[in-house]
Amino acid sequence: MKLTRQEVQNIAHLARLELPEADMPAFVENLSDIITFVDQLENASTGDTQPMAHPLNMNQPLRPDVVTESDHREDYQRNAPAVERGLYLVPRVIE
């Protein structure tokens, strides 16, 4: 399957990746090759196969509804570039 340049640009945008114009032909080519390779799976017969949600054939273990965490805000916020009044500061986003 051949991806268009527009599709690759859209995928990059959704992933917030900036791709240099000069590299675009190579990305279109390489991503198309990967999809073509995976496309072979379309030919596999899956009529009797149950769809899997996970490679491990196990069920999700559950935990009891108990609060065991305590406050470590100070430790965690040492990794943050900017904090104020307990909040993490980020470049302004507004709806």
Add this chain to the structure above:
Amino acid sequence: MDWEMVIGLEIHAQLKTASKIFSASSTAYGAAPNTQANLVDLGYPGVLPVLNTEAVGMAVRFGLATHSTVAPRSVFARKNYFYPDLPKGYQISQYELPVVHDGYIDIDLDDGVTKRIGITRAHLEEDAGKSLHEDFHGMSGIDLNRAGTPLLEIVSEPDLRTAGEAVAYMKAIHQLVRYLDICDGNMQEGSFRCDANISVRPAGRHEFGTRAEIKNLNSFRYIERAILHEAERQIDILESGGSIVQETRLYDPDKDETRPMRTKEEANDYRYFPDPDLLPVVISEAEIEAVRRELPELPDEKRGRFVSAFGLSEYDARVLTSSRALADFYEAVAATVSDKKLAANWVMGDLSGALNKDGLDIETSRISAGALAGLLGRIEDGTISGKIAKQVFEAMWAGEGGADDVIEARGLKQITDTGAIEAIIEEVMAANPGQLEQYRSGKDKLFGYFVGQVMKATRGQANPALVNELLKKMLAG
């Protein structure tokens, strides 16, 4: 042209768990920013989510109460988008295989008609954090305490046709989740909020029109106004020859209008895929049955029982079952009072009025169910009349003690002594010779006047039935 609205609602109900859906942080509201956000909630690399059993149980409870199918196997998926209050860059939600699907709820409309509204699905997901935009010198502040709080997203079929139906449906779900004790229903704190999908079509046409989604409606009044406004906007566009753009809009209650949301425009491609950090959730038939056995009596059942067991009217039963707390209060009062209608009138009348006046709700009532039952008992055993009871009620509300204390302290005990009442009647007759003569010459209407005089002379404390009986006899001469 006549237009018809087509509305579907997505309700987000915050589940009342103690800890988060995938981590052991507290979900308590109102804590200092980021003090309830641990490494899982912050989306640190290398951490793994572990599912909260209570969140699953609550979803099952909702599923059973809405006649839905509870999926024996459901799957968590990642919904990918970038926003600073979503630290992982994806929200853990459910997509293809939700935990609950294909149910319904019956709603009551104003004209007494019942309408069945389909519930497409209800799935578990985690809430995001909160962004604050003011006072951070051009930056945004992020509080992640809410990140990871369990939500049940309840998606209706597009079965709603008017803003009134949408409100009735939202109220029915609100009532149900509180009965089930899975959500506190607090709309101010955002525990219960809703998005509305709205389209219009010419009346009689079968196909749906293009829809717009209105985000984050957190009051019954706003949802009604937002729907009315949005439908009007769409009709104006269509009638002037335009077409509707499928988009996400935000309702602004101050301006009473909806406007497009800028950021969500291009983010509609969420690239869902099964979350590799979580295994499929398997719920056995035995586990579902265990939840079914623990299911509380639901609003419709309770209403029916109030009518059949207590002889209440459909209307009274509906008011008294509007919340589980109110219904429990009424039942506690009615348990010791033999006149169930009297109990209903007091709970819906004087008590509700007093609660409203003081801005309290039934849980914080100044008079307990037992105390109110005590008061009504004194009406039933003839110690006081219904009229005096109102006076006693007010004193009890003001904190003067139980019914017996107030009756004793204020000397309100009903006069049931025949001799005492006869003496007062004689005084009244002597003081009103003119009226007495008129009455005896056939002016029956004056009977009420004499009753009034006797009650006045006894400060309302004479037993009314006894006054009537004795007056009739003595006035006749």
